[in-house]
Amino acid sequence: MRGLCLMAASMALGGVSPASAQSVKDGVDAWQRGDYPAAVRSWRPLAEKGDRDAAFDLAQAYKLGRGVPTDMAQAKQWYGTAAKAGHPQGIANYGLLLFQDGQRREAMPWVDRASTAGDPRAQYVMGTALFNGDLTPKDWPRAYALMTRAGAAGLPQATTSLAQMDRFLSVADKAKGRQLASAMAAQPMPPIGRQLVTAAGLGRTAEAPPPTQVADATPPVKAGTAKPAKRVAAAAEPTPAKATPGKAASTKSTVANQKSDVAKPAAIATGGSWQVQLGAFGSEAAAKTAWASLSGKAPALKALRPTYGKAGAMVRLRAAGLSDRAAADRACAAAKAAGAACFAVPGGA
DSSP states (O other): OHHHHHHHHHHHHTOOOHHHHHHHHHHHHHHHHTOHHHHHHHHHHHHHTTOHHHHHHHHHHHHHTSSSOOOHHHHHHHHHHHHHTTOHHHHHHHHHHHHHTTOHHHHHHHHHHHHHHTOHHHHHHHHHHHHHTSSSOOOHHHHHHHHHHHHHTTOHHHHHHHHHHHTTSOHHHHHHHHHHHHHHHHSOOOOOOSSOBOSOOTTSOOOOOOSSOSOOOOOOOOTTTOOOOSSOOOOSOOOOOOOOOSOOSOTTSOBOOOOOOOOOOOOOOEEEEEEEEEEEESSHHHHHHHHHHHHHHOGGGGGSEEEEEEETTEEEEEEEEESSHHHHHHHHHHHHHTTOOOEEEOTTO
């Protein structure tokens, strides 16, 4: 509740004047017409003054490559501006981007706030951290509650992790977790900004991760391949849901639920230190079997070198030898097309 109160206060302080809101609306109207450069021109000066709605919309434009070139560094910067002004989705996206980029200690306060506010992606990451004791003290009842809420929102990774947690929590801890989950479900959702260009709203069902990722974590044990372990391995990074084509309900509601253009897969450049993570398994034999199956379904991965590293009680499967982040993203796209979880890992991580 303290997190919600803090968010409400920051949102009240981050409000904009009617004239500013009209200017944000001008950008939304332009976006609806497909005039993305005009939308960006409307939002940029407002975002530079700290308007949280305009900053979030500008971040989305950079993320989707609409009206500006795709630039995740710029997207991250503007998500940060929106987050610091109290924008609920800005808080979630900024925290998850920090988490993905390896700035996990800096990310966790934002992820925690977003999980308290009800973002299922943040609930999934925070629930995993609380269960494993990563960058936060272990709290199994709260971990169970957050994972329950993320699963109820439709995040498939959360459902998998919840099944793993069920093996280890006591009856009493599960009962506490369910009580906490019920209390979370009864809390009012914080209002989202008036004019948003966004691919996923708070409280909506999260869809399968698109090729552009926002947060990473260790993939889950695949059913039937792993022995029980007392460490829940989080699934592939939760991300903003894919945009859904369709007309906005009104000019005052979330806009631009269009699917971003998906380019045809490009060749995967090899020869560097980047890797992709493809799963965590109960044994090296299981990981090798998974690699044989996946590389057979996705021939583009055969040029990569599989590695099998211990991660607690699990064996982590990665494919190494990628030239850069773009090559890693293309490798993940190939892996996901074959039905696997995947996220990029910088060299040395």
